[in-house]
Amino acid sequence: MTPILRIALPVPLHGWFDYRSPTAVPPAPGSRVLVPFGRRRVVGIVLEAVATSEVGDGQLKTAERVLDEHPLLTAELMTTLRRAARYYQHPLGEVLQAALPVALRSARELPESGAPALRLTPAGEAVLADPGRRRGTRIDALLQALAGGARTTADLETGLGTVATAARTAVARGWVERQRLAAAAAVPAAVAGPPLNEEQQAATEAIAAADGYAPFLLDGVTGSGKTEVYLQAIRRCLERGRQALVLVPEIALTPQALKRFRERLGVEVAVLHSGLGETERARAWLAAARGEAQVILGTRSALFVPLPRAGMIVVDEEHDASYKQQEGFRYHARDLAVLRAKALGVPVVLGSATPSLESLANVEAGRYQRLRLRHRAGLAQPPSLRVVDLRRQRLQHGFAPVTLGAIADCLARDEQVLVFKNRRGYAPVLLCHDCGWSAQCPHCERAMTVHRRDGRLRCHHCGYESAPPRACPDCGGLALNPLGQGTERLEEALAERFPQAPIVRVDRDTTRGRRARDALFDRLPDTGARILVGTQMLAKGHDLPHLTLVVVVGADEGLFSVDFRAAERLGQLVVQVAGRAGRAERPGAVILQTHDPAHPLLAVLLDGGYRALATQLLKDRRAAGLPPFAHFALLRAEAKSPQALDAFLRAAMAKIDANGLLAHGPLAAPMPLRAGAHRGQILLEAAVRGELQAFLPRWLDALRELPGTRAVRWSIDVDPVDL
Numbered sequence: 001m002t003p004i005l006r007i008a009l010p011v012p013l014h015g016w017f018d019y020r021s022p023t024a025v026p027p028a029p030g031s032r033v034l035v036p037f038g039r040r041r042v043v044g045i046v047l048e049a050v051a052t053s054e055v056g057d058g059q060l061k062t063a064e065r066v067l068d069e070h071p072l073l074t075a076e077l078m079t080t081l082r083r084a085a086r087y088y089q090h091p092l093g094e095v096l097q098a099a100l101p102v103a104l105r106s107a108r109e110l111p112e113s114g115a116p117a118l119r120l121t122p123a124g125e126a127v128l129a130d131p132g133r134r135r136g137t138r139i140d141a142l143l144q145a146l147a148g149g150a151r152t153t154a155d156l157e158t159g160l161g162t163v164a165t166a167a168r169t170a171v172a173r174g175w176v177e178r179q180r181l182a183a184a185a186a187v188p189a190a191v192a193g194p195p196l197n198e199e200q201q202a203a204t205e206a207i208a209a210a211d212g213y214a215p216f217l218l219d220g221v222t223g224s225g226k227t228e229v230y231l232q233a234i235r236r237c238l239e240r241g242r243q244a245l246v247l248v249p250e251i252a253l254t255p256q257a258l259k260r261f262r263e264r265l266g267v268e269v270a271v272l273h274s275g276l277g278e279t280e281r282a283r284a285w286l287a288a289a290r291g292e293a294q295v296i297l298g299t300r301s302a303l304f305v306p307l308p309r310a311g312m313i314v315v316d317e318e319h320d321a322s323y324k325q326q327e328g329f330r331y332h333a334r335d336l337a338v339l340r341a342k343a344l345g346v347p348v349v350l351g352s353a354t355p356s357l358e359s360l361a362n363v364e365a366g367r368y369q370r371l372r373l374r375h376r377a378g379l380a381q382p383p384s385l386r387v388v389d390l391r392r393q394r395l396q397h398g399f400a401p402v403t404l405g406a407i408a409d410c411l412a413r414d415e416q417v418l419v420f421k422n423r424r425g426y427a428p429v430l431l432c433h434d435c436g437w438s439a440q441c442p443h444c445e446r447a448m449t450v451h452r453r454d455g456r457l458r459c460h461h462c463g464y465e466s467a468p469p470r471a472c473p474d475c476g477g478l479a480l481n482p483l484g485q486g487t488e489r490l491e492e493a494l495a496e497r498f499p500q501a502p503i504v505r506v507d508r509d510t511t512r513g514r515r516a517r518d519a520l521f522d523r524l525p526d527t528g529a530r531i532l533v534g535t536q537m538l539a540k541g542h543d544l545p546h547l548t549l550v551v552v553v554g555a556d557e558g559l560f561s562v563d564f565r566a567a568e569r570l571g572q573l574v575v576q577v578a579g580r581a582g583r584a585e586r587p588g589a590v591i592l593q594t595h596d597p598a599h600p601l602l603a604v605l606l607d608g609g610y611r612a613l614a615t616q617l618l619k620d621r622r623a624a625g626l627p628p629f630a631h632f633a634l635l636r637a638e639a640k641s642p643q644a645l646d647a648f649l650r651a652a653m654a655k656i657d658a659n660g661l662l663a664h665g666p667l668a669a670p671m672p673l674r675a676g677a678h679r680g681q682i683l684l685e686a687a688v689r690g691e692l693q694a695f696l697p698r699w700l701d702a703l704r705e706l707p708g709t710r711a712v713r714w715s716i717d718v719d720p721v722d723l
């Protein structure tokens, strides 16, 4: 009997598909196979081989071809991904596909790993052995250089200069062939770091001593030397011949970060992020899968690299929102990292200066061990925090006079200022002073942002843009004024006020594309800028030794938001931005501008810092029954027709029958209209995670059966971070 394969396909359907195995010995689980599917051929992943199928013999198709000799996805990864698919209620085929780099999702050949190299063919060896050959040519020099075996191009070029032309000719004549070699030789030996202080030492020892799964929260202020702890722990892990996976937020993976890891560890670091070409990504991924890459540094999706010799996982800045995937398979990389560490039986280190309330609650509950770094390394002092009351102040482009005074003082001392505002563009609103009309996006019914440099109005929600009207479309008045401040306007105001001080603005408008961003971050310490203006992109990055003043222009945005996580985010942001000030010997200062200086949370943050704020917020969340003390799942739906949306959400509500669950809805989404679609949602809440988990598959099955769902797009978000 031919074995039958259960195969997960990248289609939005739950369950698997049965095919006859194309080979007598079935491919191992985790292998890719090419199968006919409808009129297409698609790449699927083998889940298991079985003897019989429920599909009738006549209907059972045969898989076309097995693509991998060895399974691409390890047994542990298959287990973790199956659990993740179940937990996040996402089709397994799509989850498995999301784990693979794009280049490996098709039937094309695997890119080879390693550095480009050359070696002699038997024909080349014969030429070399011929005493009558032409000597003294570049080709002859190349053949001789390869006499002892294959060498990388880089290695050859240190002796011979450019070899490209000679190599091309030699390959054309069949004397030389191209291959790839592991490029370990290129990395210089590890550079020793500073001697660790006592707390760092203790943290490193605790991590290195962990035998098997052990979750740690490395809780240390910015500049307290968390990265030094990761590096030392990773070194110990490498000494045992194990691999280390390090996740960082998208914004923190700068060329400097990579350089630091490479230099300090003395090994090649495989990098995985969305800015790489597909082949490069696949190559790094395969290097990890083959156990060649010892250290893997990457952003969210790097979580899914196979780690055949796993030693530890690090999640740096574990509170960062970019770890949550916000579309398709909506996983949280930090949470899955813990799940993976458990499956792999390795320690996992979550590091942050401002730990998420989830992780702090896990410490409280005794599930995570907290390692603390209380002091900034070296001489650096913590920055002082100061609230500037904006009420009844005569503001100049959003700045209070005291703030401008502080900036002037700082510049006079020849130090650097960072001005932070979480809003790009010139102004968030264009308002008619005569009648109150404001420019709105016709597809979202939200204010359009004024971008002055290129003279456009843009909707930051759907991307719609238009030219600003010359006159008010309602009253014909000409007094159209930009209201409020974006980074572009702050930059303009500061340039006017401090004409001598060079300014650099950092936001998505000035850093289109990853390359531009890397280049800017690379130059940032040497731009000569005295003033940096930017969005949260500026909250992280490498050292700015002259930075001593941070101005948070609009602290109120976080205090008055409806989102229950807003205060946590504001606290994290303020502390993270503040952490950039005064890293060197000079003490830093932070100014928070607010219209509500008496806000209780602000007082807590000022008095006790993030720690006190987090304690207070955890208390509030517990009292209010909010995460992490309750478990949420959010059903989001959208439709062109408001009636279809309403009917769907009502029907979905009617299908909620479980005990131990609270359902809120149908609710309008925070943006009830976006890009022309009407949007609504249902929030499910449970005190016990298991009850929610048990109910969701049943509910989603029922939703798929509802009539008229074709007109509605919906998705489920387990543990949503934006409600």
Ligand code: ADP
Pocket (backbone or CB within 6 Å): 194, 195, 196, 197, 200, 220, 221, 222, 223, 224, 225, 226, 227, 228, 229, 377, 378
């Ligand atoms: P974090 O990751 O917590 O922000 P880093 O590990 O980047 O902190 O350390 C901040 C700075 O302090 C770096 O320049 C680092 O080289 C330095 N540093 C860290 N630990 C020590 C130490 N034990 N002695 C001296 N300098 C240190």
Ligand code: ZN
Pocket (backbone or CB within 6 Å): 432, 433, 434, 435, 436, 437, 472, 473, 474, 475, 476, 477
């Ligand atoms: Zn008007």
Ligand code: ZN
Pocket (backbone or CB within 6 Å): 441, 442, 443, 444, 445, 459, 460, 461, 462, 463, 464, 674, 675
């Ligand atoms: Zn819009």
